[in-house]
Amino acid sequence: MPTARSWRAYPQTYRLEAARCSKCGKAFFPPRLVCNKCNGRQFEHFDMKRTGKVVTHTIIRTPSDEFSGQAPFALGIIQMDDGPRLTSQIVDVPLEDVRIGMPVKLEFRRVSSEGEAGAIQYGHKAVPARD
Amino acid sequence: MRDVAVIGVGMQKWGELWERSTRDIFVESALLAMDDAGVNSLGAMYIGSMTPGLFTSQEHLGSVMADYLGQKNIPSARVESACASGGLAFRMAFMDVASGMHDVVLAGGIEKMTDIGGGDATHALATAADMQWEGVQGVTFPGLYAMMAVAHMNKYGTTREQLAAVAVKNHHNGTMNPRAQFRMEVTVEGVINSTKVADPLNILDCSPITDGAAAVILVPADMVKKFKKPGVKVIGSGHATDTIALHDREDLTTLSAVTEAAEQAYKMSEKDAKDIDLAEVHDCFTIAEIIVSESLGLFERGKGGPAVEAGETSLGGRIPINASGGLKSKGHPVGATGVAQIVELTEQLRGEAGDRQVSGARVGLAQNMGGSGGSSLVHILEVM
Numbered sequence: 001m002p003t004a005r006s007w008r009a010y011p012q013t014y015r016l017e018a019a020r021c022s023k024c025g026k027a028f029f030p031p032r033l034v035c036n037k038c039n040g041r042q043f044e045h046f047d048m049k050r051t052g053k054v055v056t057h058t059i060i061r062t063p064s065d066e067f068s069g070q071a072p073f074a075l076g077i078i079q080m081d082d083g084p085r086l087t088s089q090i091v092d093v094p095l096e097d098v099r100i101g102m103p104v105k106l107e108f109r110r111v112s113s114e115g116e117a118g119a120i121q122y123g124h125k126a127v128p129a130r131d
Numbered sequence: 132m133r134d135v136a137v138i139g140v141g142m143q144k145w146g147e148l149w150e151r152s153t154r155d156i157f158v159e160s161a162l163l164a165m166d167d168a169g170v171n172s173l174g175a176m177y178i179g180s181m182t183p184g185l186f187t188s189q190e191h192l193g194s195v196m197a198d199y200l201g202q203k204n205i206p207s208a209r210v211e212s213a214c215a216s217g218g219l220a221f222r223m224a225f226m227d228v229a230s231g232m233h234d235v236v237l238a239g240g241i242e243k244m245t246d247i248g249g250g251d252a253t254h255a256l257a258t259a260a261d262m263q264w265e266g267v268q269g270v271t272f273p274g275l276y277a278m279m280a281v282a283h284m285n286k287y288g289t290t291r292e293q294l295a296a297v298a299v300k301n302h303h304n305g306t307m308n309p310r311a312q313f314r315m316e317v318t319v320e321g322v323i324n325s326t327k328v329a330d331p332l333n334i335l336d337c338s339p340i341t342d343g344a345a346a347v348i349l350v351p352a353d354m355v356k357k358f359k360k361p362g363v364k365v366i367g368s369g370h371a372t373d374t375i376a377l378h379d380r381e382d383l384t385t386l387s388a389v390t391e392a393a394e395q396a397y398k399m400s401e402k403d404a405k406d407i408d409l410a411e412v413h414d415c416f417t418i419a420e421i422i423v424s425e426s427l428g429l430f431e432r433g434k435g436g437p438a439v440e441a442g443e444t445s446l447g448g449r450i451p452i453n454a455s456g457g458l459k460s461k462g463h464p465v466g467a468t469g470v471a472q473i474v475e476l477t478e479q480l481r482g483e484a485g486d487r488q489v490s491g492a493r494v495g496l497a498q499n500m501g502g503s504g505g506s507s508l509v510h511i512l513e514v515m
Contacts, residue, residue, distance in 0.1 A: 009263065030264065036374075056285070056383055058277035059330040060269060064257060065250030067269035075274055077378040085378040087265045100285055111267060123267060 139168025174233030217469025218499030218508030305456025341462030369395030
């Protein structure tokens with residue numbers, strides 16, 4: 001991904017900045033300009049709590065070229081405790097042990113790089129929540 | 132609105148067409164459709180193509196194809212809705228004729244996917260997903276449908292064998308379609324033991340990379356007698372969208388764009404699911420056919436898997452699905468798929484489908500889908 005494009009998303013990828021609709025309370029990650037539930041246009045931005053649960057998952061064994069060095073890897077949809085859902089790799093757990101309902105937390109990790117000598121992209125990956 | 136009919140169809144064998152260019156592939160199918168209808172000039176043309184820029188470094192297909200088809204100066208446009216681009220082109224042509232703007236309109240679809248390598252093709256297709264919030268994590272299309280499959284299996288008990296049964300059925304149908312890319316039988320064991328792609332989906336759960344085109348000619352229904360072949364009436368058209376990211380949907384086990392588009396098409400046609408004699412649906416992955424068959428109302432939620440296993444969707448079953456072989460066997464040149472579904476329905480409703488003919492078919496439904504269900508088109512055709 002070109003550098004300016006990843007730079008614009010720093011508030012989300014680094015701090016998990018989300019937005020809650022001031023009218024109906026629905027939370028969005030990433031923030032939007034219009035609420036898709038009530039059409040409200042006023043939002044309060046907040047940093048999401050990093051905890052959530054696995055809603056569904058898979059193991060990517062045939063990746064795109066950009067992720068060829070990482071396969072196989074687990075990937076899932078995470079229901080965040082603060083409301084939004086997002087897609088994340090699930091790491092630090094044996095691939096076959098990922099389960100629906102598994103509690104996870106998002107950690108700040110290296111995600112990919114722009115080609116062999118390009119800028120490293122950071123972001124979130126989910127790890128099992130051990131508490 | 133005027134009533135509209137399909138009066139000509141054209142499609143050549145799909146596959147890895149190394150020796151032919153994008154424009155040649157399209158023009159060959161367009162000429163077959165024009166010859167089938169017996170027309171030499173078009174009022175307008177709509178071309179479904181997902182991303183000719185990424186696949187072949189050529190945009191502006193509206194002009195390229197009008198030029199190479201010998202249709203100087205006609206209004207011609209490429210339309211895009213990811214893998215539903217062909218269905219969208221058909222709807223644009225339907226609306227054009229229905230509105231009274233033009234009398235003879237071609238709806239076509241084209242994708243030339245083998246000019247780039249497999250990794251680049253995977254990337255080109257992935258642009259139909261939410262690139263920033265799904266793609267950044269390494270999501271692939273098999274991965275998105277795999278996550279739907281896991282959710283569906285968890286909620287309804289859909290089995291690995293039921294997914295495989297979709298591929299077995301569609302490959303069997305494809306053996307009877309001379310234009311299909313992969314005309315070979317597969318077995319449940321063969322599918323389950325094929326190379327893993329994104330668990331639980333294997334390579335034989337996935338539609339292939341394909342070069343191909345398809346074209347149909349639409350005219351006002353009251354003009355059908357002027358042409359040489361029997362017309363097939365377009366009685367329903369629906370088009371709907373859904374969230375671009377799969378993770379933003381509350382229910383991962385259904386496809387609301389499909390349901391919404393189907394409801395529009397059922398309402399326009401004054402038909403419902405029980406009136407459908409055969410359906411061509413978007414089986415980009417085996418799980419997709421199961422979820423789509425439920426989302427169209429052909430089966431109750433959770434019953435799509437058992438239905439395919441019981442043969443209800445086979446040729447000779449209660450509601451044959453993908454008699455053509457589907458995307459799975461026929462191939463999936465993404466922009467062409469939605470138009471090829473109309474080609475199959477037209478031939479079935481004319482009684483021209485040969486060994487895979489659904490006997491007595493009078494009403495057919497085509498469902499085409501973009502991305503992980505971010506868009507869907509549904510059309511219903513009937514014998515005139």
